[in-house]
Every structure is written in structure tokens, then in C-alpha cells.
Amino acid sequence: MPGENDASSDDSVPSPSLNNSSKYENSTRSQPSSSLPSNVLVPASRLGFGDQAPRYPHLLALPVIRGPVFPGVLTPIRITDNKTISAIEKIMSGGSGGYLGLFLRKDMPDFSKGLEKPEIITCASDLYSVGTFAQIQRMTKLVDDHTDDDSNMKMAMLTRNELKHDDDTDRSNTNHANLLIMPHRRIDLLSVDNVGPPIDVTVSHWERLQYIRGEDSVRDDTIRALCQEVLSAIREVAQMNALFREQVVNMVPSSHMFDMNDPYRLADFAASLISGGDAADLQAVLDEKDAELRLHKALVLLSKEREVSKLQKEISAKVEEKMSAAQRKYFLTEQLKSIKKELGMEKDDKESLIEKYRKKLAEYPLIPEEIDEIIESELDKLSTLEKNSSEFNVTRSYLDWLTSIPWGITTEENFDISDARQVLDRHHYGMDEVKETILQFIAVGKLKGSVQGKILCLAGPPGTGKTSIAESVAAALGRKFFRFSVGGLTDVSEIKGHRRTYVGAMPGKIINCLKSTGSTNPLVLIDEIDKLGRDHRGDPASALLEVLDPGQNSTFRDHFIDAPVDISKVLFMCTANAVDNIPGPLLDRMEVIRLSGYDVPEKLEIAEKYLVPKSMLNSGLMVKETPKQEKSGADESGLETEEPDKEKAESTEPVFRHSEMVPESVSIERSALESLVRWYCREAGVRNLAKKIDKITRLLSLQVVAESEGAKLTEKSSRKSDTWTVSAENLHEYVGKPVFTSDRLYEKDPLPHGVVMGLAWTSMGGSALYIESQGIKRGLDPDGKPRGGGTLKVTGQLGDVMKESTEIAYTVARSRLSEIAPENKFFDVTDVHIHVPEGATPKDGPSAGITMVTAFLSLALDKPIKSDLAMTGEVSLTGKVLAVGGIKEKVMAARRAGIKTIILPEDCRRDFDELPDYLKDDLGINYATDYSSVYSVAFGVN
Ligand SMILES: Nc1ncnc2c1ncn2[C@@H]1O[C@H](COP(=O)(O)OP(=O)(O)OP(=O)(O)O)[C@@H](O)[C@H]1O
Numbered sequence: 015m016p017g018e019n020d021a022s023s024d025d026s027v028p029s030p031s032l033n034n035s036s037k038y039e040n041s042t043r044s045q046p047s048s049s050l051p052s053n054v055l056v057p058a059s060r061l062g063f064g065d066q067a068p069r070y071p072h073l074l075a076l077p078v079i080r081g082p083v084f085p086g087v088l089t090p091i092r093i094t095d096n097k098t099i100s101a102i103e104k105i106m107s108g109g110s111g112g113y114l115g116l117f118l119r120k121d122m123p124d125f126s127k128g129l130e131k132p133e134i135i136t137c138a139s140d141l142y143s144v145g146t147f148a149q150i151q152r153m154t155k156l157v158d159d160h161t162d163d164d165s166n167m168k169m170a171m172l173t174r175n176e177l178k179h180d181d182d183t184d185r186s187n188t189n190h191a192n193l194l195i196m197p198h199r200r201i202d203l204l205s206v207d208n209v210g211p212p213i214d215v216t217v218s219h220w221e222r223l224q225y226i227r228g229e230d231s232v233r234d235d236t237i238r239a240l241c242q243e244v245l246s247a248i249r250e251v252a253q254m255n256a257l258f259r260e261q262v263v264n265m266v267p268s269s270h271m272f273d274m275n276d277p278y279r280l281a282d283f284a285a286s287l288i289s290g291g292d293a294a295d296l297q298a299v300l301d302e303k304d305a306e307l308r309l310h311k312a313l314v315l316l317s318k319e320r321e322v323s324k325l326q327k328e329i330s331a332k333v334e335e336k337m338s339a340a341q342r343k344y345f346l347t348e349q350l351k352s353i354k355k356e357l358g359m360e361k362d363d364k365e366s367l368i369e370k371y372r373k374k375l376a377e378y379p380l381i382p383e384e385i386d387e388i389i390e391s392e393l394d395k396l397s398t399l400e401k402n403s404s405e406f407n408v409t410r411s412y413l414d415w416l417t418s419i420p421w422g423i424t425t426e427e428n429f430d431i432s433d434a435r436q437v438l439d440r441h442h443y444g445m446d447e448v449k450e451t452i453l454q455f456i457a458v459g460k461l462k463g464s465v466q467g468k469i470l471c472l473a474g475p476p477g478t479g480k481t482s483i484a485e486s487v488a489a490a491l492g493r494k495f496f497r498f499s500v501g502g503l504t505d506v507s508e509i510k511g512h513r514r515t516y517v518g519a520m521p522g523k524i525i526n527c528l529k530s531t532g533s534t535n536p537l538v539l540i541d542e543i544d545k546l547g548r549d550h551r552g553d554p555a556s557a558l559l560e561v562l563d564p565g566q567n568s569t570f571r572d573h574f575i576d577a578p579v580d581i582s583k584v585l586f587m588c589t590a591n592a593v594d595n596i597p598g599p600l601l602d603r604m605e606v607i608r609l610s611g612y613d614v615p616e617k618l619e620i621a622e623k624y625l626v627p628k629s630m631l632n633s634g635l636m637v638k639e640t641p642k643q644e645k646s647g648a649d650e651s652g653l654e655t656e657e658p659d660k661e662k663a664e665s666t667e668p669v670f671r672h673s674e675m676v677p678e679s680v681s682i683e684r685s686a687l688e689s690l691v692r693w694y695c696r697e698a699g700v701r702n703l704a705k706k707i708d709k710i711t712r713l714l715s716l717q718v719v720a721e722s723e724g725a726k727l728t729e730k731s732s733r734k735s736d737t738w739t740v741s742a743e744n745l746h747e748y749v750g751k752p753v754f755t756s757d758r759l760y761e762k763d764p765l766p767h768g769v770v771m772g773l774a775w776t777s778m779g780g781s782a783l784y785i786e787s788q789g790i791k792r793g794l795d796p797d798g799k800p801r802g803g804g805t806l807k808v809t810g811q812l813g814d815v816m817k818e819s820t821e822i823a824y825t826v827a828r829s830r831l832s833e834i835a836p837e838n839k840f841f842d843v844t845d846v847h848i849h850v851p852e853g854a855t856p857k858d859g860p861s862a863g864i865t866m867v868t869a870f871l872s873l874a875l876d877k878p879i880k881s882d883l884a885m886t887g888e889v890s891l892t893g894k895v896l897a898v899g900g901i902k903e904k905v906m907a908a909r910r911a912g913i914k915t916i917i918l919p920e921d922c923r924r925d926f927d928e929l930p931d932y933l934k935d936d937l938g939i940n941y942a943t944d945y946s947s948v949y950s951v952a953f954g955v956n
Pocket residue numbers: 441442443444445474475476477478479480481482483589590591620624625699700701704
């Protein structure tokens with residue numbers, strides 16, 4: 015490719031005075047020099063450099079990617095096409111000096127897909143029309159044993175900033191070559207003569223562009239400003255970006271165009287520094303002939319580079335900040351740890367844990383030998399286990415529990431009977447049997463040294479104070495109190511714990527109770543023991559057997575603890591509504607105290623002395639004056655809290671007074687309470703009564719506050735009478751209309767034929783209920799014979815026992831009728847229907863036997879029974895009257911119903927005699943051993 019060697023002024027770099035150029039100037043060898051490795055070639059001849067470079071019109075063209083090559087900057091290029099490599103070798107070995115044209119490819123190759131040979135094009139339009147005329151300084155041929163991706167990567171790096179050479183590689187099988195190229199000037203692509211490879215092109219060389227100052231001062235200033243701006247941008251980016259800085263440092267000595275005063279060179283230099291710019295934008299700089307515009311374009315690219323660098327710096331600063339914060343934290347915690355260790359505040363976790371356990375164990379006065387051995391072996395095990403292992407946690411939780419059982423710790427018991435009596439009386443009215451039993455316990459305890467060995471079971475209707483008295487008993491005995499309900503409990507592990515092998519295993523309630531009370535002699539109340547469940551998870555009743563059996567519970571074994579724990583000092587109390595539902599073996603171990611429910615005077619006492627003051631306190635109407643010597647130990651409700659305090663037992667009665675804004679006249683009169691008990695709350699206990707009283711006091715509080723604030727209340731809530739005293743007259747304003755309007759279903763005397771009042775006992779207390787019977791007489795059949803007769807129909811949700819009882823009563827009635835009135839054929843011709851209202855309430859038991867016989871006879875004899883007579887008693891088939899239970903409740907129910915005469919079985923005489931006088935007064939009692947006695951009282955004949 016010969017061409018004219020015109021060294022006139024053009025867009026080439028100025029003539030260099032490089033040391034290395036002189037090395038090539040007189041070289042005529044096309045083969046590697048002996049001082050160079052065999053695969054490194056240098057041009058055979060050196061015709062000119064910079065301005066002096068020849069101006070060949072026909073050239074070998076080499077496409078470049080990523081960005082154009084700017085004159086004056088030594089640039090490495092990698093080529094992989096063998097034909098091109100051969101062509102280059104040829105021009106290097108010829109006398110033309112190894113010149114070629116570099117043109118940017120328009121289609122930016124997709125590196126992700128791999129570009130095997132960037133130097134191959136398919137048509138002339140693949141290249142930009144402005145390129146660079148350059149001379150090959152050196153060519154290194156290499157054997158490529160990398161993947162495509164690798165080579166692309168390498169090429170990308172080489173084209174931008176790589177100046178190191180693979181000189182040390184010596185391989186004969188060439189399939190790529192690295193060129194080190196010195197670009198001299200811009201050229202225009204006139205035509206592509208051969209798309210190759212190799213590509214032959216015809217070009218025209220640019221004239222050297224020089225900026226002449228002084229022609230236009232404004233333009234001069236602009237150019238100068240732009241130059242300075244470019245320089246300061248380069249400086250700024252270099253400060254922020256180490257890679258850029260390195261590039262500048264590398265380029266300046268190799269560049270012959272870094273002339274601050276030449277805007278063209280400066281723009282080229284700036285553009286060649288851009289690493290991440292768009293290739294088209296860089297090409298635009300190459301294309302530009304105007305100095306100002308070229309500077310401007312380069313500046314825009316530099317500014318972008320600056321922004322990117324700024325962002326990069328920010329990002330790295332943030333990352334560093336985060337890193338250093340984490341490092342700092344780590345450093346400080348490590349420091350803290352070592353300081354603590356130094357001060358003896360914290361030992362190694364495991365060590366301190368073991369020390370904690372030992373400290374705790376030292377507090378216990380008596381650790382059983384077996385337990386001590388277990389603890390020691392577990393402590394040994396713990397010290398050898400890895401801290402993060404699951405077994406470590408299991409051992410740890412086991413030790414936690416073992417060391418939290420209060421081994422040998424007992425609270426001091428109160429053996430003072432009068433103290434105990436005072437405490438018991440303070441919160442509960444009556445309940446004499448319970449109180450007496452507790453006092454007996456205490457007396458025995460005083461003689462023996464400890465109260466134990468008995469399991470009390472309080473059985474009675476709801477709301478009779480079973481749970482709350484247990485709390486008072488704990489206070490009276492000076493024991494800690496722990497309550498747990500077993501109502502509906504079906505899982506044995508609730509009582510005896512889970513085996514340690516299970517995940518999340520825990521001990522049962524008994525061990526839990528020792529831990530939470532911190533003593534081995536608490537009072538444990540097992541609530542609702544009659545409602546124990548049972549399912550596939552076991553039978554909790556059997557588990558309770560072990561707990562409650564005084565013979566076994568000194569070596570109680572919880573599944574979790576798996577070692578004997580002495581719970582014999584624990585005093586157990588149970589509550590139940592119906593004793594019949596308590597599993598037999600459990601019941602056998604208990605001493606049952608029956609609470610029969612309260613009658614009207616008792617309820618009045620309880621309401622007046624306990625419920626009203628408690629409710630007044632709770633609603634804020636009253637406050638309790640604490641006498642000086644009394645220590646605070648009672649909660650808001652006036653009940654003892656779990657911590658029994660001996661001094662409380664000695665304290666005087668609390669004094670109540672009205673709160674500040676509450677008028678002195680705010681009170682609930684006895685008449686109102688009487689009315690409440692009689693017409694609103696007829697249950698055996700006092701829970702409903704307490705609720706009604708609470709309702710009254712809450713409304714009183716609202717009225718007091720509203721009136722003091724002048725706020726308006728709704729018609730329902732506002733005070734209607736001008737008094738603050740709640741009496742029987744204005745009670746309905748607070749609790750609405752009475753629930754019961756009459757005591758009885760049948761008001762008239764005597765009762766209708768076939769109706770008799772019986773007395774029943776349920777877990778809710780006693781009740782007076784009517785037994786109704788009716789005869790159904792059929793007409794005669796066509797032959798004049800009676801139709802039907804002799805059948806019995808029973809309704810009223812009766813249980814099996816009661817149904818059988820009706821059958822028995824029917825037979826007894828028929829047999830007695832045949833004795834009393836042999837001519838009476840009532841039962842032969844009449845079908846009888848017997849019913850016990852109310853039909854929705856299930857009833858059972860044999861105690862209505864004599865009542866049913868009487869009802870049948872009343873029907874058969876057509877004689878009514880007096881309305882103030884009630885009876886209870888089981889009847890045998892021969893007419894014997896047998897004993898029944900619940901006499902107190904039944905008598906109370908009879909009195910409520912206004913009964914004057916009661917028939918009871920002879921065997922219940924003792925039960926009746928034991929009743930308080932106020933229950934017996936004005937009541938005619940008749941005892942019966944045989945139905946004939948009942949008959950004579952009921953029908954007034956012998
Ligand atoms: N003799 C009493 N003297 C004072 N208050 C009583 C008396 N009996 C019951 N109460 C009060 O009645 C309320 C209900 O009592 P408690 O909860 O102890 O009943 P319970 O018999 O345990 O009922 P349940 O069988 O439903 O559990 C408590 O506020 C209690 O103070």
C-alpha cells in the first residue's frame with residue numbers, strides 16, 4: 015500500500031521526540047529482532063511518525079469496537095482473524111512501515127453472545143466514516159486457549175487501557191495477535207475496496223487542524239474556559255476514581271497530544287480517557303472539526319464520567335459506612351465482654367450458668383441425696399456439651415427446673431386457732447363446717463407439729479364460696495396458695511408433665527405450683543374436680559390419685575423431673591359441684607364437706623356484711639380505712655392475696671367510709687336486699703346476688719359522677735327518686751323487673767286433683783317442684799266394654815331412675831287403692847299420664863317416689879291435696895319409705911315456696927334435727943316409714 019509521504023500540517027499528532035521511536039526509525043527487519051521473543055514482530059521500516067507519517071490513500075483497515083481510537087494515544091488491539099493477521103504481518107514486513115486505518119464498528123457487538131472476530135465486517139456501512147490512521151508499533155502472536163468469553167473480555171480490556179504485553183508467551187500456533195498501535199491522524203473513509211478479510215479501504219487524510227488564537231477574542235475566551243473546564247473535570251474525576259487516575263498517569267507519558275494549549279489535542283486526550291462512554295458519542299468527538307464543539311462534546315462525556323464517579327464514590331462510602339458500623343459494634347461488644355470478664359462481672363456463659371445453679375442450690379436447706387446426685391451429673395454433662403447443641407438446651411431446661419423446686423423450703427405455719435378463726439370469718443359468713451374442720455386441722459397440727467395428711471373436698475352448688483374460702487384457709491394456715499382448675503382437663507401431662515425427650519417438654523402443674531409458690535407446703539386448690547375429662551391422652555383422674563394419696567405422694571414422680579419429689583407437705587383442697595361425678599377412687603381419698611347453699615337469712619347476712627361493702631369498694635363508692643397496725647395484704651376485693659401475712663390475722667376489722675364526692679346517703683337498704691334475694695336471685699349460692707348488687711353500685715356510681723358533673727343521662731340510667739338509698743320500693747330502677755313473681759305454679763288451695771308438691775335436690779341447690787298427673791278415660795267399645803285403661807305415660811325429661819320410680823309408684827298406688835277402695839276401678843279403665851314440669855330441665859333420682867304415689871291416689875280417689883304440703887322420699891315396691899339426701903336444701907326450697915307441712919322419711923329425722931332452728935321454726939314435720947303414714951297426712955284419713 016504505497017502512498018505519498020506528506021508531512022504537511024494535518025490532524026495528525028505533532029512530530030514526536032520519543033526515545034522509543036528512534037529505535038524503529040532505521041530498522042529494516044521484518045523478522046523479530048534477536049533481542050525480542052520470536053513471536054514479537056516490529057515493523058520492518060519506519061517511514062514517519064506523527065505529522066511526518068505518510069499519507070497513504072489505500073490502507074488495510076481494522077475495525078475497532080467499544081470506541082474510536084484517538085490520535086496520539088498508544089492503543090493495544092487484539093485480532094483473531096488469521097487472514098488479517100497474515101495481512102498485517104505482510105504490511106509490517108514490507109517497506110510501507112506497517113500503517114493501517116482504524117475504524118469504529120457501527121454495530122456494537124453483543125459480548126454476551128460472544129464475538130469471535132471483530133475485525134470481520136460484511137459491508138462497508140458497518141464502519142464509521144471517520145477513522146484513525148495508525149502505525150503498528152509491535153505485534154505479539156499468541157495461541158489462544160481461552161474460551162470466547164474470556165477472549166472477549168480480554169479484548170475489551172486491551173482496547174481500553176491495557177498496556178502490558180504477553181511478551182513472555184512463546185507459542186508457534188498463532189490464532190490471535192496483540193497489536194500495539196500508535197494512531198497518528200484522522201482519516202475519512204472514501205470507499206471499502208474489499209470487505210475482506212482483510213479489509214482494504216481507500217481513505218483521505220485530514221489536514222492538521224490548528225487553532226489560531228487572536229482572531230476572535232470571545233471565541234478565544236470560550237475555548238480557554240472550555241479547556242480549563244475540561245482540565246478541572248479530568249482532575250476531579252481523577253481524584254474520585256482511582257482507575258481513571260491510573261489511566262491519566264499511564265497516558266500522559268505515552269501521549270504526544272497532551273497539549274493544554276491545543277484545544278483539539280486536549281479534547282482528544284479527554285475523550286480517550288472516557289472508559290464508560292457511549293461509542294457513538296466518542297465517535298462524534300472524533301468526527302468533529304470545530305475546536306469549540308469538539309471540546310464541548312468531550313466535556314459532556316467527561317461530565318457524565320464525573321457523575322458516575324461521584325455516584326460510585328457515594329455508593330462505596332455507604333458500603334464502607336455500613337461495614338465500619340458493623341465492625342465497630344463487633345469491636346465494642348468484644349471489648350465490653352473482655353472488660354466484664356476482667357471485672358469478674360461475666361464469666362464464660364457456661365461457667366456463669368453453672369455458678370448460677372450452684373448459688374441457687376446453696377439457698378435450699380435440704381436437697382435429697384438422689385436429687386443432689388442427679389443435679390451434679392447434669393452439671394457435669396452441661397460443662398462438656400457444646401453451647402449450641404440441642405442437648406445443651408434440654409439439659410439446661412432440666413437444670414432450670416431442678417434448681418427451681420424449693421427443696422426443703424417451708425413457710426411458717428400458723429397454729430393459732432383464734433387467729434385462724436378471725437381470718438376465716440373476715441371474708442366468709444357461715445360455712446361453719448369448713449371453718450370447724452380447718453380449726454381441727456390446726457389443733458392437730460399444733461399437737462403434731464404439722465398440718466397434713468388430709469384432702470378436703472368442698473362440694474356444693476355454684477357460688478357458695480368454695481373457691482374463695484380455700485384462699486382464706488391458706489391465709490389462716492399461713493400457707494402460700496396455688497389454684498388450678500381441672501375442669502375439662504383430659505391430658506395427663508398437665509398434671510404429671512411431659513417426658514424430657516419431647517420438644518418443648520415441661521413439668522406438670524404440681525411441680526409448677528412448688529416453683530411458683532416457692533415453698534413445699536402450699537395449699538393447692540384443685541378446682542372443679544368433678545369435671546375431670548378423659549381421652550386418648552390418658553386418664554388425669556389416675557394421675558391425681560398419685561398426687562392426692564398421702565401414702566404415695568412423698569415420692570411423687572413427675573415425668574419431666576423423673577426423680578422423686580416430696581409433696582406430702584402440700585395441703586390439697588378440691589372443689590366440686592356434684593360429688594357423684596368424682597371418680598370413686600379419688601373420692602375415697604377425700605374428706606368431703608358438703609355446702610348446701612344458703613337460705614334467705616344467710617344470703618341477707620352475706621349480702622349485707624360481705625357483698626355490699628365489697629361491691630361498694632369495687633365501684634369506688636366507698637374506700638377502706640386501713641387501721642394503722644394492719645399491713646396491706648388484702649387486695650381491692652377485700653380478699654387476701656396469695657401472700658398470707660400473719661399480722662393480718664391480728665388486724666382489726668376494716669372500716670369503710672364513703673368516697674369524697676359520694677353523698678353519705680348512698681346505701682343499699684336491707685329491704686332491697688330482701689327483695690333481691692326473694693324475687694331476683696333464687697339460686698343456692700350468692701354469685702347472682704353479687705352480680706345484681708354490682709349492677710346497683712355501678713349505676714349508683716354513674717349517677718353520682720353524672721350529677722356532680724351536671725351531665726345528662728339516659729332515661730333508663732338517670733335517678734328517678736330523690737333519694738340515694740336503694741330500697742325495695744326503688745329497686746326496680748336499678749335491676750329491672752323481678753325475675754320471679756310468684757313462688758308457686760299453683761296458687762289456689764287445694765291443688766287440682768292429681769297434683770302434689772315434691773322436693774328435689776340438684777347440684778344447683780334444692781327446689782320445690784310439682785308432680786302432675788291426669789287420667790284419660792276412653793269411651794266404651796261397640797260391645798259396651800271399656801276401651802283402654804291400665805297404661806302409664808311419663809314425660810318431663812326424667813332420667814332412668816326417675817322413670818323406674820314412676821313405675822314403682824304406679825304399682826304401689828294401684829295396690830294401695832285396692833286396699834283403700836276395692837270398688838274403685840279407676841286404674842283399670844283409665845290411662846294415666848304423669849308429668850314433672852319444667853319439661854326442659856332434666857331430672858333424675860328416686861326421691862319423688864311418695865309424691866308420685868300420692869299424685870296417682872289423688873287422681874284415683876278424686877281427692878285434692880293441700881297446697882301447703884310438700885313431701886320427699888323414695889318408695890319401695892311394697893310401700894316402704896326410704897331415706898333421701900339434700901334435706902337442708904329441700905327444706906329451704908320448701909320454706910321459699912311457703913310450705914307449712916313437710917313429709918320426710920323417718921330415716922331423715924336426724925338430718926332435719928341438725929338444721930338450724932330458723933329453718934325448722936313454724937314447719938310441721940311428719941316422718942314416714944311406710945306409705946300409709948304419708949297417705950294419712952296427705953289425705954287427712956287413716
Ligand atoms: N359465705 C360467704 N360469705 C361471703 N361471701 C361469699 C360466701 N359464699 C360465697 N361468697 C361469695 O360468692 C362469690 C362466689 O364464690 P366462689 O367463686 O368461691 O364460689 P364457688 O363455690 O367456688 O363456685 P363454683 O362452684 O361455681 O366454682 C365470691 O365472691 C364469694 O366471696
